[in-house]
Structures are given as C-alpha cells and as structure tokens.
Amino acid sequence: MRAAEKTGLKLQKLTELLAGKNFLLIAMQDSPDPDSLAAAVALRKLANNLGNLQCSIVCGGTVGRGENRALVKYLGLNLRCYAEVDYDKYDLIAMVDTQPGTGNNSLPEGVLPDIVIDHHPIRRRTRSVEFTDIRSGYGAASTILVEYLIEAGITPETPLATALLYGVRSDTQDFGRESSRADIDAIEFLYPFANNRMIGEIQRGKVPRVYYQMLADALRNARAQGPAIITELGDVDNPDMIAEVADLLLREDETTWTMCTGYWNNKMVISLRTSEENNLAGKVVRHMVARKGTGGGHQTYAGGQIPLVKGTKTEREEIERYVEERFLEAIGAQGKPGVRLVRA
Numbered sequence: 173m174r175a176a177e178k179t180g181l182k183l184q185k186l187t188e189l190l191a192g193k194n195f196l197l198i199a200m201q202d203s204p205d206p207d208s209l210a211a212a213v214a215l216r217k218l219a220n221n222l223g224n225l226q227c228s229i230v231c232g233g234t235v236g237r238g239e240n241r242a243l244v245k246y247l248g249l250n251l252r253c254y255a256e257v258d259y260d261k262y263d264l265i266a267m268v269d270t271q272p273g274t275g276n277n278s279l280p281e282g283v284l285p286d287i288v289i290d291h292h293p294i295r296r297r298t299r300s301v302e303f304t305d306i307r308s309g310y311g312a313a314s315t316i317l318v319e320y321l322i323e324a325g326i327t328p329e330t331p332l333a334t335a336l337l338y339g340v341r342s343d344t345q346d347f348g349r350e351s352s353r354a355d356i357d358a359i360e361f362l363y364p365f366a367n368n369r370m371i372g373e374i375q376r377g378k379v380p381r382v383y384y385q386m387l388a389d390a391l392r393n394a395r396a397q398g399p400a401i402i403t404e405l406g407d408v409d410n411p412d413m414i415a416e417v418a419d420l421l422l423r424e425d426e427t428t429w430t431m432c433t434g435y436w437n438n439k440m441v442i443s444l445r446t447s448e449e450n451n452l453a454g455k456v457v458r459h460m461v462a463r464k465g466t467g468g469g470h471q472t473y474a475g476g477q478i479p480l481v482k483g484t485k486t487e488r489e490e491i492e493r494y495v496e497e498r499f500l501e502a503i504g505a506q507g508k509p510g511v512r513l514v515r516a
C-alpha cells in the first residue's frame with residue numbers, strides 16, 4: 173500500500189475514534205526530545221480540528237536539554253507530569269514517539285493506551301492497542317503526524333511547523349542518520365510555514381551553568397577502548413544530558429560506538445550511539461540490560477534503563493560493571509586496552 177493511501181485510512185480511523193470524545197491524554201517519553209514534543213503538539217492540533225477534544229500533554233516532569241527547553245518555551249507548552257495524572261478523567265490515551273512497556277515512559281503498567289503513533293520497532297503490548305501507526309522505517313514520529321496534517325488539509329501554524337521541522341531534523345540529525353523519503357517530503361512541506369530564525373534560536377537554547385560542570389565530568393571520566401568511548405555522569409537531575417554526551421563523543425574520529433550512563437530517578441539511564449548504519453544499537457542495548465532493565469531504539473541510537481533496588485554504592489558498581497562488560501562483549505571490544513580520552 174502506498175504511504176498516502178495508508179495515511180488516508182489511518183486518518184479516517186483516527187477521526188472515528190476521536191468522535192464524541194472530550195478529553196485526550198497525550199503521553200510522551202519521560203524526557204521528551206524535539207520529535208516527541210512536536211508530534212504531541214501535532215496530535216493535539218489534529219484532535220482539536222478533527223474532533224473537539226481538550227488535550228493534556230504529559231511527560232516525566234523534566235525537560236533538560238537546552239534545545240528541548242527552548243522548544244517547550246517557544247510552543248508555550250504547559251506540560252503535565254505522569255505522577256499527577258488521573259487516568260479515569262480521560263476518554264482516550266495516546267502515546268507518541270514511544271510505546272507501552274519500553275521503560276522510557278512512566279505510563280503505569282495497568283494502563284493500555286488507545287492510540288500509539290511511533291517510529292520505533294513495534295512492541296508486544298502495542299499489538300493490543302486499538303489504534304496503532306508504527307512506521308519504523310521513518311526517521312521521526314513527527315513525519316507521520318505531518319502526513320496526517322496534510323491528509324486532513326490542516327495548515328500548521330508557525331510554531332507547530334517550526335517544531336515539526338526541528339523534530340524531523342534533529343531525530344534524523346539532518347539526514348545524517350536513519351531517514352526516509354517520507355522525512356524529506358515532510359521537511360519540504362514544512363519549510364514555507366516554519367520560522368527559520370527560530371530554528372537557530374532553539375538549537376542554541378540556553379543551558380544552566382551546571383551544564384559545563386557535567387560536561388567537564390563527562391570528559392574527565394571518558395575512556396576510549398577499541399572502537400568505543402565510554403563515560404558516566406553519576407547523578408544527574410537532567411537525563412537529557414546523558415544522550416547529549418553520547419552524541420558529542422561520537423564525533424571523535426576513531427570512534428564508532430559511544431556509551432554514556434547516569435543515575436536519575438532511582439535508575440541507571442543508558443544512552444548508546446553508533447556511527448555505522450546497520451549496527452543494531454537497539455539490540456545491543458537490550459543485550460546490555462538483559463534481566464535487569466528495559467531498553468530499545470534504532471539502528472544507530474538507543475537507550476536503556478535499569479532500576480536500582482537498594483541504590484547503594486555496591487549495587488551501582490555491580491550494575492556499571494555488568495553493563496560495561498556486556499556492551500564491550502556485544503561490540504567485540506572486550507579485553508582491548510582502555511585509555512583516558514582527556515587528561516584528568
């Protein structure tokens with residue numbers, strides 16, 4: 173089936189599902205990135221236009237990365253926190269850019285969403301969801317929502333178009349990683365409606381002073397081993413920093429894999445990156461957290477989390493060893509000598 177045809181059918185089904193409903197909860201990852209934020213706002217736009225629903229957009233409560241905070245501010249979003257949601261209040265629950273049971277969102281286990289729109293590989297629990305649109309070949313969830321907007325004849329206002337454009341560009345790293353023709357089409361559609369000056373401002377979003385301390389710690393802790401750089405941030409109040417450091421280290425010219433870990437919300441959070449296409453970062457991270465946590469992702473970028481039981485230093489050290497060993501084993505770098513990336 174052609175993409176446009178599929179989108180048409182999906183939109184029709186979505187419209188039927190929204191009909192006569194009043195309250196929609198739109199759930200994202202705990203720490204939403206630009207793609208999640210843009211997709212959520214686009215779904216809210218659809219729900220307002222196709223039906224007449226009031227929407228709440230929910231995340232884990234922290235938006236840390238400078239660009240993400242800049243985007244939230246620009247969109248004027250009043251994000252809600254999973255912990256404060258009364259699920260009975262909503263007629264429908266939607267998830268965007270994540271799925272039930274992935275571990276990167278705090279949707280309670282007993283709550284099954286009605287709608288899941290995502291570009292990560294499909295999860296078992298998602299198969300029981302009434303409305304799903306999972307396109308793992310797409311570079312961004314926002315691209316799926318852009319197709320819906322076009323199909324529904326809705327012109328996105330400037331902030332939404334800008335957010336969607338930014339979402340597709342950042343998830344695909346300007347087409348430097350997994351993307352498809354559909355992502356390029358979405359960008360082409362969005363350009364005339366977006367504010368390009370704003371894109372630059374979001375990209376250079378302000379960061380708190382503590383950002384530089386975390387960056388310094390991350391670099392000081394970094395070790396190069398074989399094709400990989402590994403580092404840890406310790407306790408963070410901003411899990412986005414873990415992903416940001418993993419991205420940054422991947423630019424080193426002898427490195428094809430990076431792993432960064434940190435502790436947030438009583439769990440170890442892991443970000444994994446690789447520069448080689450066809451590498452299964454998602455698979456590697458699942459191997460790393462096996463029996464201890466959850467994880468998943470794409471070919472070139474993935475994340476995982478392991479809940480702490482006691483939270484003691486010993487437990488942390490054990491988990492760190494476990495994760496690192498399994499990571500090095502998965503990429504064939506065990507036993508290779510490790511060197512510091514920078515002078516301590």
Ligand SMILES: [Mn+2]
Pocket residue numbers: 207208269291311312313343
């Ligand atoms: Mn995404």
